[in-house]
Amino acid sequence: MKNKSEVKKFRISNPQSDVLLDVNSGFGQPTDTIVTVDGEKIFQEFGAIKGKSIGKASGLEGKEVNIHLMAQDKNDNSDNFDIVIKVYEENDNTSAEMEYKGKASEEGEVVILDFLLFVI
């Protein structure tokens, strides 16, 4: 198992904008993403995510947005991972990104990423 955590302060610039999420995973590896706000699950989605709203910036202010991601080495072409999690305001003024590049050391190995943003 490979495990990486990142903690950041996410400073919003426009309280009216949506906070959006992108999740990209290369090399055909499956990913599952769970988004929690102050520990409450907002959504869970399998595979790539593009521009999915976590909520209005004003509603997230003062809260913890946690992107939990799990990926597994699951295809015969490659045992590499290239995962990017990006959280951004709709107008892209503020963004935070977490990247993971690596390769499984054994077949079926999982990668667990934990991206915690304190919205201020």
Place this chain on the structure above:
Amino acid sequence: MMKKILFSTAILLSSLTMAQTESKDSVQEFNFNLLETPSDPAFIIMGNSNTEIEEPSDVSALKTSILNATDNLSEFPGNYALSIAPAWLIKGDAISYDEYLNNSKVVDNIWQSLQLSFGTSTFEESSENYRRLGGGVKFSIYRGSVNEGLQNKYESYFQNFHAGFVKTRDSLLRSDSLYQKTKKQFLATDDPVLEKQLELKLEEMREKVTDEVYEMKKQKVEELGNIKLERTGFFWDIAAAGAWNFYDFTNDIDSSDIYRWGGWTNFGWRDSAAQNSFIGMVRYLSFTNDPFITPTEVIDSLDYESLDLGLKYVWNPIAKFKISGEGIYRLMLNEDMEHTYRFMVNVSYDVGKNQIVNLALGRNFEGVYTREAEGLIYLGYVIGFGNECKLKL
């Protein structure tokens, strides 16, 4: 009837011993699990593959193998195969899980399955300078689909496991007083230096808890790993290859001629349990300056063409064991040559990480190698140097 023993059991036993003493680092550096007996187009056209009808499979970004065609333990292997899949080697980071599973976009199928293979071998035991080089290309029009029910089962299991994992980790973090205190300090500070220090401390604490939760639940990951997303249903592959003979490889690169070239298509069906595969093949081959031996005369150099029609059945009841039978009827396209056929039964067993033992029994085409149809027995040991290794080739 001649028996052709290509690999001795001594090699096998020696290699098994060698593999057992591999260092931990070398195992981590290479992924040996994708090892297959070489059946890439380059090796087939060179006559070095013990199967002539390839099975459908996902390609490896990079795969190398040595086919050790010597019974002398001190001799360095003379046969090598290399295959690369450009899509995965160059642009693998852009291929998403959905694109990988999708079988309906023919362009994606072709690009993701495109495989270039290269091989080299000696063709005269007396001299390393008699060297044959081969190159081939292969791609899939249709590569089969992952069973939808199986995919849903995997994704659902994965999501349940992940949700449980997150719940447990969050619960442990909420009850960790040191973590909560550090979090408050992190939120309160405006000092960038202190903020960075606390950020790192929080990350370290969260990673430690993740490790602990994983230890509690890792059995479930093994169960997840056991769900194989194998492709089944209809598949259709196209391949082409050529091989050249070099008669003085190290001193005179120009002393060469083309050996064989050709193109073929494989198509078939694999059942939903991925245990039975039925494959058909149509292949055109051109033989140039090929030695051909008939019952009455030896022809050192003959140009001829053939159209091969083949069938193959593969039974793969468990991941480590495979048995297959293939038959090929060769229609000679030259009027004065008789048609011939070949059949082969092939058994392979994965004896451990990076090692496959392969036994093949059968009958070869008449005239191509010997005066009469040659009986074939191959006892093979194949060792691979992995997929996407660190290019220490």
